[in-house]
Structures are given as structure tokens and as C-alpha cells.
Amino acid sequence: MPTCPAPVRHLDADAVAELTTTAAELLAFHGSATSPALLTDLPTACARLAEPLRHQLRPVDTADGLFVLRGLEVDDTDLGPTPDHWSTVGDAGALWDVVLLLVSTAMGTPIAWDGQQDGRFVHNIVPSPGHESEQTGASSSVLLTPHTEDAFHPGRAHLLLLCCMRNHDAVATTAAGVRLADLSAADVDQLKRPVAPILPDDAYEQARKFAGRPAPVPTLFETPEGLTMRYDPAYTPLDGADQDWREAYRRLGEELARVCVAVALEPGDVLVVDNDLVVHGRVPFRARYDGTDRWLKRASARVEGRPTRPLAEHDEHGYGQAALTAWVD
Template sequence: MTAPLLELTDQERTVLWDRAEDVVHHGPQAAGADALPARIRHTVQRFGEDSGKTGYLLLRGLEIGQLPPTHQGGHPATLPHHGTAGLGMLIAETLGTMIGYADEKSGELVHNVQPLPGEEQRIEGSGSVAFDFHIENVHHALRPDFIGLICLRQDHDRVAATRISSCREAVELLKPETLETLRQCQFYSNYPGSFTRDTTVEPAPAGPHPVLFGNADKPFMRFNSHNTVSLSKAGRTALRALAEALEEVCHEVIMQPGDCALLDNHVAAHGRSAFTPRYDGHDRWLRRFYAIKSIPRSVLHMMDGSRVIPPIPAINGIW
């Protein structure tokens, strides 16, 4: 199945970039409901209402402006107040509310996904080894509803693919008994490395939870092939079958500079193929952002006007 693709016109690209460069200095709260050009806004809104069978949308042809080297002296660039952060704000606010997490990257709203020297083997954005299928923040009770990935630079060899697989396509390959097992509350998900970088004690895994839930014809998924486990043989067999089915239906997208992939984080798992960084200033570089449809009132009070979800221990008592 071909995923939805929207290619921007030159006029849309210019208008959107001008608005992005403005809003980035004021924050996502300055992104009005009609901030995106009409055709882009309507497409993104429709995706937010129903992400369809593939669970993702590709916007192509965004302006990305002038960029510094990906790395300088081994240190990654951060791009404060760059227009690409404004693009993320405008798109995220069209999908819902832009958020960050206090216990991930210090609550930043826009993340730089770039390989880091010495972290090549890490199973997260700073690595360059293959990264298998996962939804974002599988362990968290307030997972993002949507994630966005904006490509600033490709890898040197142009082989690094963003791999996207929809549970709504994968379930068609699974046996009824496997689907029944995946809907049982018998699975546990460990914290990803981005949440445990600064901890010395491994947090207890989240769960038990189902891997598949929702209507049979439009299921949702809570799964990370690296972090989701089961204590039962049937559960482990079902997880392997799901991983194989996701592989079978995978869409491989080699993102170009100016591409923005929007993913329904409850429908589409994603991963990345391996690549070889050179740390010469021209390595692969994406920017990532999150959007959520709603936040419980009690959590909003704890956030005190910010867009940062409090640390997990502070909100554990809500669920």
C-alpha cells in the first residue's frame, strides 16, 4: 500500500518557512489553529483524525534553512531558535499539543537525532546500528499520540532508511490465537535508553499491558521489539510473530532533506536501518517532536503551564 504523500509547492514552502521562523521565537503556544497553509493544514488535520491503515504521512519539500555542521569537535549541533524547530511547533500544534518529557532529554520539545561518537551501538537516536520496530516511549502511560521526524541531512551513503510498519497491516498476517494472546495483559515494557541515561538503578518495567488493543478492524499497538517482553511461552511466541509480521509489511523511507514523516504512535512502529557515520560535519541529522491529543487535568496542574510531562514517579499514582 502506498502511504499518503504531500509535496509542498514553492509558495507553500516559503509561507510555511516564514511562519516557522516567526513562531520559533515565541514558542508553540504562538502557533494558531490556521498557522499552516490551508492545503497542508487540512491534510495534517485529516491524518490526525484518522491515520488510516499505514499510520503515517510524508510531507515533502519543507525548507530547512542554513545548517551548521552536524558535529563540531565531536560535539553535536543543537540549533537553538532555528526555523526547523518552528516547523515542528506548527505541525505538532495542528495535530494536538506539543509536549516533552521531564525524564527524557531534560524536557526538550525538539530533539536532535544524530549519531554520537562512542555511542554507535546504542539502541536509540544517538546510535547508528539497526534499530528495530518500536513505538515511542512504550513504557509511559502518557505516550505521544504522534511523532514527527524532519530530515535535515541524509547519511553519506544515503542508505539509512526510516522503517515504518503498521499494526493494521501486520495483523492481517497473524493467526487468531496469536491476536488473542497479544490482546492479553501479560506483557511488560522496559524503559528505553533515552529515559535511563542518568540513572544507576534500572526502573521496574511498565505493565502488565496488552500489545494490541482497540477494535479488531482498527487496532492500536503498544510494542517495542527491544523492550517489550512476556513471562509466558505463548506471549514470547506471539511477540516474535508480531515482529515478523511488522517486517513483512515494512515501508522503507529513505528520507531526503526537507522531508517530514508524521507517525501515529499507536498504529505505526518505526525503526532505522544501519549506517556508517564519519563525524565530519555532514552526518545524518533528523529533528524529532511529539504531539498529544489530551492530557489529564491532574497532570496539567502538575505541569503548571509548561508543555513538559512531569517525571514518571510524580504521575504514577494517576493510573
């Protein structure tokens, strides 16, 4: 698996200063990165950013479907120890929550989920004792299977942003783009059929208890710009699928593995992933739980008006989960 050939956008010193100063001013004025008033102020603050910086903060615009925003620097000492659960983070790294919200707002509209991490718009991804072998961000000892984020839900994000706080062990995030995969027309046609459902992952306890019947969804969808994807094999039951579909699904997985890259994020790096084009995962690692483990912050954004998803998604129940938006237009 290649290591870090991902496209990189470098922020110069002036851009870094402007972005972090704007974030610090918002945090100081509102007192908390989770303040609803701060969320409402994000579009105005973004509009004041200089045009060169806003250009660097544009959404993904290549077939790779991802890039690394580089130039921000995180002080490891000021950050404090890596918590062992998202619920114990408190205000640690709050400045970076706001930085990530500003970057997300420059690209779209930040979203959150009422059933995940108490509805926060920035999630903390840390290894947690007792969750080592799960297929969630709290795991460590197993491969986090490549997937599109929140694939079970029709309101899932168009863009996923991962900001690295700490990564002493160079634990790699994996990524693979569907438009780089070599798929036959027959396999594409198979995977455009809504054959198998995608179930909520273990991070959504309420959604997993939803009483509604799971509905099959397409894996691939064609747009004027090319293929898009909705994919989470760890939570896709295949028992009811026909053999031709299962074989096409297997070949898609093999192709995604072939084009997969490994991105070892450095502190301050922000990996931006187009969630319609790219699956992401993580290699296994050994968590120490000594305050030095890998720590990422995660944000999600929608880009309104993108023709990347079937209209039929509007009729899905979303397993009872509601997506929250940072502000009301």
C-alpha cells in the same frame, strides 16, 4: 524491504512560503525555538494558517499509519555541520524546530519529557561517538529495532514526526503498520493479555533507575477503527512470559518485518507516523563524525480523545517520568 512507497503529501510553493514565514516570524519575535512564550503562541499561529495548508497538516488518516510531508527545502550550507551529540546543537536549525512545532500543533498538542534532552520539545537525532550499538537514536552501527515511541509510558505520543535535516547517505527509516499485518484471531487474543512489561530505553537514565515494580502491559488493543499497538521488543523482558504468548509475540514481529517499508528521507521531508499503529526503526549505517552524518529533528504530539488505548493505562506509574505539554489549556 520495499523502498519509500510511503504515501506522500506535497506542499506547493505557497504552502511552503506560508509555513516557513510563520515559523520565521515566531522565531524572530521570541528569539529562541525553546521559548515558553513561543510554545504558548503556537495554537494562535496555527489558527491563522490558510485552510488548504491546515488540511495538508491533518493527522495520519489511512491504514498505512504514516505519510511523508514533502516540499520543504533545507539549505545544507546554512545548516552547518552535523553535531556529534544533541547537547551541542545549540541554535542550529532553529527555524526547522519551529516549523516542526507548527506542524505538530496543527495535528495535536506537542509533548516533551522531563528526562529526555533537557525537556526540549524538538529533539535532535544524530549519531554520537560511544553510542553506536545502543538501541537509541544516537546509535548507528546496529539496526534500530522497530518499536513504538516511548512504549514504556502511558502518556506516550499518538503521533511522531521526523524532519530530515541531512541524509547524504540515504539512510532509511523503517516503518511497519499493525493494520497491514496478517495476524490470527488467536494471536491477537494472546497479545491483548498483559503478560510482559516494557522497560524504559537507554535514553531515559532516570526512568531506568525507577524503584517501582515493572507492570505487564498488553501489546495489542482493539478499537472501533481496528488494532492498535504498544511494542518495543528491545526493552521487553520475555523470561516470565508463557510459551503461547511468546510464540504470538514472535509471529507479530515476523508479520511486522514482512510489511515493513524503508523510507529514505530527503532534506526537508517530514515523516509523520501514527504511534498507535506503526513501529519505526532505522537501518545500520557507518557514522563518519565529520559533520556530514545523518541529522533528523524529532517532535511528538498527542491527539486528545483518541480511543486507541486501554483505560488501565491510567493507573501506570510511567517509571516516574512526566510528559510535558507545550501549553496549558
